[in-house]
Amino acid sequence: MTERQHLCDECLNALSNYVRQAPKTCELLGDIGTNSLSLERLLAILAHTQTENETQKMYMVLRQRLFEGLIGNALQDSGSFRAT
Numbered sequence: 001m002t003e004r005q006h007l008c009d010e011c012l013n014a015l016s017n018y019v020r021q022a023p024k025t026c027e028l029l030g031d032i033g034t035n036s037l038s039l040e041r042l043l044a045i046l047a048h049t050q051t052e053n054e055t056q057k058m059y060m061v062l063r064q065r066l067f068e069g070l071i072g073n074a075l076q077d078s079g080s081f082r083a084t
Helices: 003-030 039-083
Strands: none
Touching: 003 039
């Protein structure tokens, strides 16, 4: 497996993890009624929102690394093409 394929797999796994976390946050926020929330409930929402934010950040970092790698390779390829 190439380094790029490994990075791509990591990126896809991070995206999958984020996609699993985001709906949970929406459900937690959607379940809020007009009644006041308990401290326990607020802390659970905050904790899960932080988890979602971390998974999103990991995906974005990996996606950026993959993008930079692809752009770097394309620039190298175009440079070597011009040199010939």
